[in-house]
Amino acid sequence: xSNNFADRLITLIEEKKNPxxxxxxxxxxxxxxxxxxxxxxxxHGKENIFQAAAEAVLEFNxxxxxxxxxxxxxxKLQAAYYEELGAEGxxxxxxxxxxxxxxxxxxxxxxxxxxxxxTCKAYSNAYLGKAEIFGTKVQVFDFDAVTINSYLGREGVExxxxxxxxxGKGVFIxxxxxxxxxxxxxxxxxxxxxxxxxxxxLVAEWGRGLxxxxxxxxxxxxxxxxYPQEAAILRQSMRETLFLVPGYxxxxxxxxxxxxxxxxxxxxxxxxSSRGIIxxxxxxxxxxxxxxxxxxASLVMKExxxxxxxxxxxxxx
Amino acid sequence: xSNNFADRLITLIEEKKNPxxxxxxxxxxxxxxxxxxxxxxxxHGKENIFQAAAEAVLEFNxxxxxxxxxxxxxxKLQAAYYEELGAEGxxxxxxxxxxxxxxxxxxxxxxxxxxxxxTCKAYSNAYLGKAEIFGTKVQVFDFDAVTINSYLGREGVExxxxxxxxxGKGVFIxxxxxxxxxxxxxxxxxxxxxxxxxxxxLVAEWGRGLxxxxxxxxxxxxxxxxYPQEAAILRQSMRETLFLVPGYxxxxxxxxxxxxxxxxxxxxxxxxSSRGIIxxxxxxxxxxxxxxxxxxASLVMKExxxxxxxxxxxxxx
Numbered sequence: 001x002s003n004n005f006a007d008r009l010i011t012l013i014e015e016k017k018n019p020x021x022x023x024x025x026x027x028x029x030x031x032x033x034x035x036x037x038x039x040x041x042x043x044h045g046k047e048n049i050f051q052a053a054a055e056a057v058l059e060f061n062x063x064x065x066x067x068x069x070x071x072x073x074x075x076k077l078q079a080a081y082y083e084e085l086g087a088e089g090x091x092x093x094x095x096x097x098x099x100x101x102x103x104x105x106x107x108x109x110x111x112x113x114x115x116x117x118x119t120c121k122a123y124s125n126a127y128l129g130k131a132e133i134f135g136t137k138v139q140v141f142d143f144d145a146v147t148i149n150s151y152l153g154r155e156g157v158e159x160x161x162x163x164x165x166x167x168g169k170g171v172f173i174x175x176x177x178x179x180x181x182x183x184x185x186x187x188x189x190x191x192x193x194x195x196x197x198x199x200x201x202l203v204a205e206w207g208r209g210l211x212x213x214x215x216x217x218x219x220x221x222x223x224x225x226x227y228p229q230e231a232a233i234l235r236q237s238m239r240e241t242l243f244l245v246p247g248y249x250x251x252x253x254x255x256x257x258x259x260x261x262x263x264x265x266x267x268x269x270x271x272x273s274s275r276g277i278i279x280x281x282x283x284x285x286x287x288x289x290x291x292x293x294x295x296x297a298s299l300v301m302k303e304x305x306x307x308x309x310x311x312x313x314x315x316x317x
Numbered sequence: 318x319s320n321n322f323a324d325r326l327i328t329l330i331e332e333k334k335n336p337x338x339x340x341x342x343x344x345x346x347x348x349x350x351x352x353x354x355x356x357x358x359x360x361h362g363k364e365n366i367f368q369a370a371a372e373a374v375l376e377f378n379x380x381x382x383x384x385x386x387x388x389x390x391x392x393k394l395q396a397a398y399y400e401e402l403g404a405e406g407x408x409x410x411x412x413x414x415x416x417x418x419x420x421x422x423x424x425x426x427x428x429x430x431x432x433x434x435x436t437c438k439a440y441s442n443a444y445l446g447k448a449e450i451f452g453t454k455v456q457v458f459d460f461d462a463v464t465i466n467s468y469l470g471r472e473g474v475e476x477x478x479x480x481x482x483x484x485g486k487g488v489f490i491x492x493x494x495x496x497x498x499x500x501x502x503x504x505x506x507x508x509x510x511x512x513x514x515x516x517x518x519l520v521a522e523w524g525r526g527l528x529x530x531x532x533x534x535x536x537x538x539x540x541x542x543x544y545p546q547e548a549a550i551l552r553q554s555m556r557e558t559l560f561l562v563p564g565y566x567x568x569x570x571x572x573x574x575x576x577x578x579x580x581x582x583x584x585x586x587x588x589x590s591s592r593g594i595i596x597x598x599x600x601x602x603x604x605x606x607x608x609x610x611x612x613x614a615s616l617v618m619k620e621x622x623x624x625x626x627x628x629x630x631x632x633x634x
Contacts, residue, residue, distance in 0.1 A: 028448070039451075049453065050450070053450045078432075080432055080440045084440075084443040084448045086443075087410075093404075116495070119397045119398070125401050126403075133370045134357035138367075140367075149469075153494070153503065179472040181473075185470055185519065186469075188507040188508070189508050190512070198505060202501070
């Protein structure tokens, strides 16, 4: 199997006939009551509230991963919900990624990191490459890809590109985000086109040397499901770029909306849903079966995307 | 004393007659040999390389803080160098911030976080406000301010603004960064001015309701020392905005270059130096006295800035 990130991801999408990713955004206040009861102090017998919370999140994540790992190609971990639990939360972040990887699925760290030079290299060492500690190269976090923000320019991207090439990893760079206010800056018209369009062209350019056998390269773009027209414009000019698509489901994007993120080959996009999957249990009365509801919601999402791709005439399986 | 972040920072700048900040960017491979020897495995007697590295960083940071805390108003912690050491590194990140705070100086977390909605709120909870865990509000990291990247728009800023107001905290939003490649995107001309200029205007607008008695507001801007002309343009249109200025020293910005980041009142900018201060020992033969050299370098920097402000006729002490 090719070690190129795009090839690895597409192989799993093809195997599972499913271009969707489950977002592991375990907001502590939204965990099922049975987990909260088990871990909350003093029931848990621990003094450290962060440790207890991190263990609750880890139990939850593992159950979700177990329930969806045969049907989705990837999971995306949103760093904010782990950072909110301090260093203990970061330990759960790391362990969740390793657990998912051991189950054979792609792990995406949604960290949106950004910096320049040596600092950017340190981020890339942490998430994609290896850090050198006391003269030994060590792996820190076990991610296949991370999200990055390249407002800073090429010095904020290059160290990641090097590690993508050296370690078979990927990045998804913010291009057009799913929030209503993204227009205010990303939608500004420059002399080279709208800001998001210019960023898209930079992303395509940066990825050019990193194409896999699949025809896709390992430098992807984040393109929100809530802007189908903009996505269609980007898709036309970025044929070899994988789109990571947030905004489906809870944020209002429909399967029809995301269809334009795909190429005519039925590939090229990875659609994320977080709350709509992992907290699907909230619509039901038995929260103890939260992982079963997550699986059901994930299957419904798969079906929903399939129908939209069939409607567009590009369903390939 | 006012609880407004800008007022708190300016009070300390006035007390110390010093608008500079020491960047705690403890790249593990650059720590003094005596610290490396003490902590590297197996000398340290620990199995966990991340734990040993985090302890080395913490010892180094505490010594630097002890040596400069009476002369600088603030320290800035660059998250990447702690994330590179995993969860153990994050524990050192947290403990370093608490240690600096206990010494009476302002702590800035250089995290450049960015996201929207609930996720953005989780970041703000982690770094500026409080997280709610098992029904209890708890402080996670003890920072007075953080850096953020607002490519995503207002939904990536609003939760931070709320916590700035509620907890007397601040943010510095990336406007014009110090790297050569920042021109490629930030320098694009839009129908509302160059991208960095538009971002500057948004920053000024977002900060408007959060002005302190000092006349400055707690929503600051990151403006690189390496772009003095751009800084001067921004300064003119953002009189009430504090500038956090990277790029002095190691990155090539001179004291004359940063002078245009100040207002005519001699205030309004906080100039950062990281490697040039904390690794000043590298120019000398006795690395064991690294903290003394950091103090000397910090005093030289203070003097250097003073001279540039005197030359400009705005030195105020």
